[in-house]
Amino acid sequence: MTKEELKIEACKAIDARRDEIIAFADSVSSEPELGFKEVKTSEKFASLLKSLGRDPRCNVAITGVVDEYTGNDSGLKVAVMGELDAILVPDHPDADPVTGAVHACGHNAQLASVAAIAFALHDTDIMEYLGGNIVLMGVPAEEYVEITYRKKLRDEGKLWFLSGKQEFIRLGVFDDIDISVMQHSATRFPGFKAGASSICTGFAGKLINYTGKGAHAGAAPFDGINALNAAMLGLMAVHAQRETFKDEDHIRVHPIITKGGDIVNVVPADVRLETYVRGANTEAIIAASGKVNRAFRSGADAVGAKCEIIELPGYLPVVQCDMLNDMMVREMENTVGEDVMKICPGFGGGSTDQGDVSQIIPSIQSFFAGVTGGLHATDFCLADKELGIITAAKTMLCLVIELLYGDASQAKKVKSEFKPVLTKEEYLRMWGGLE
Numbered sequence: 001m002t003k004e005e006l007k008i009e010a011c012k013a014i015d016a017r018r019d020e021i022i023a024f025a026d027s028v029s030s031e032p033e034l035g036f037k038e039v040k041t042s043e044k045f046a047s048l049l050k051s052l053g054r055d056p057r058c059n060v061a062i063t064g065v066v067d068e069y070t071g072n073d074s075g076l077k078v079a080v081m082g083e084l085d086a087i088l089v090p091d092h093p094d095a096d097p098v099t100g101a102v103h104a105c106g107h108n109a110q111l112a113s114v115a116a117i118a119f120a121l122h123d124t125d126i127m128e129y130l131g132g133n134i135v136l137m138g139v140p141a142e143e144y145v146e147i148t149y150r151k152k153l154r155d156e157g158k159l160w161f162l163s164g165k166q167e168f169i170r171l172g173v174f175d176d177i178d179i180s181v182m183q184h185s186a187t188r189f190p191g192f193k194a195g196a197s198s199i200c201t202g203f204a205g206k207l208i209n210y211t212g213k214g215a216h217a218g219a220a221p222f223d224g225i226n227a228l229n230a231a232m233l234g235l236m237a238v239h240a241q242r243e244t245f246k247d248e249d250h251i252r253v254h255p256i257i258t259k260g261g262d263i264v265n266v267v268p269a270d271v272r273l274e275t276y277v278r279g280a281n282t283e284a285i286i287a288a289s290g291k292v293n294r295a296f297r298s299g300a301d302a303v304g305a306k307c308e309i310i311e312l313p314g315y316l317p318v319v320q321c322d323m324l325n326d327m328m329v330r331e332m333e334n335t336v337g338e339d340v341m342k343i344c345p346g347f348g349g350g351s352t353d354q355g356d357v358s359q360i361i362p363s364i365q366s367f368f369a370g371v372t373g374g375l376h377a378t379d380f381c382l383a384d385k386e387l388g389i390i391t392a393a394k395t396m397l398c399l400v401i402e403l404l405y406g407d408a409s410q411a412k413k414v415k416s417e418f419k420p421v422l423t424k425e426e427y428l429r430m431w432g433g434l435e
Helices: 004-015 017-029 039-051 106-121 147-155 164-171 227-239 282-303 323-333 354-358 386-403 409-417 424-432
Strands: 057-060 064-069 077-083 133-139 179-187 194-196 200-211 256-259 268-277 306-315 339-342 348-351 363-372
Touching: 004 017, 004 106, 004 386, 017 039, 017 106, 039 057, 039 064, 039 133, 039 227, 057 306, 057 409, 077 106, 077 339, 077 386, 106 133, 106 179, 106 386, 133 409, 147 268, 147 306, 164 354, 164 424, 179 354, 179 386, 179 409, 194 323, 194 386, 194 409, 200 227, 200 282, 200 354, 227 268, 227 282, 268 282, 268 348, 282 306, 323 339, 323 363, 323 386, 354 409, 363 386, 386 409
Parallel strands: 077 133, 077 179, 179 363, 194 339, 200 348
Antiparallel strands: 057 064, 064 133, 194 363, 200 268, 200 306, 256 268
8 A cells, every 4th residue: 555545544543533533532622630640541542552452552651542553664663642731721611520530721622632642653564664663641740730730749759750652751661662752732813723843932940938037916015027019029020021021932831820728817927839931942930030039039939938949840842843844744745735834833832741741852743723613711622623633643653654664764864863952861851950
């Protein structure tokens, strides 16, 4: 079978399972779970694979699922990933009434597109024509939320990094992966249906704890040290730094107060914040992070409080693989048709742990505009499931076929021309320096 015939066969196989694929996406959406808590979601994905006669590796980085399909031996492996977790948008109409979690970023569509590929590999003899292996992954905790909870898991020795792909790197899941592929939901606008990739920022994560001294807020506030005042001054000092950030570095600092005190008639003695320091490149993030730390500490100095800043491993900016992007554009032109772009327009202010993977191996995260409303917003809706799930799955599988067909010559070329920014050892050593 020729390469193009194989792609047609793959797309037909996905179409034949359309109803089951959409039902799987809807099932995942109906029970949203936050990162490292995706017990039901993980079980749904693993159960689907098992129903196809597979024996996936489960509980990887707490909730992750990994399943490898064997082709002809070239020694090359391509990972196709979907994310398991939801995001916190409590006011979304579909949000879990207890946790506030909802799939308002489209990870249910991602995971369903990987399930679609599993169906296609089961229902056809695609692997017989491929000179390498395909590794399907359900990866936990891409959304960097509930930082205090994840730090607790870290303190208990259950993980080191606070996201799934970072933990996969640490645990060696990517050690023998040569190329990684995934897709993400996007909002449609005139002239845009799909994009091969996007520019994404990296960030540093921080917990900021202010400690003051409690006292009766009405009778003896002069005996206390107000940690909330320290935090407010620290926040204002951060704001005063904003004009020093260069436009081209795309620095974003957006702290939240997670604890503002205990009771209203006691001077707040324990106040806690979380923040990211985002940026377009690692050097800019490090520089801005230093300014932010200095600003937060100044608030404590002003009122005589103490300020503890806990540095946590955030995400690295996405490294573009031009060859993969060009290949994906060609596949999109076949499956999506018009309104396809190599790089999504504008600067993507969001961040993803796929950026960390992209620093080490050639990677691509493509975007399919099946969404109305905004990402992480109350009006998010995966309105076009055909584009956002079915077409996305077809496109990714066609890209993998392009990479691995025959002797995997295209995958070999991508790998040989890609210049990694970091080795795994350098990556781990870099983040370890934050401790």
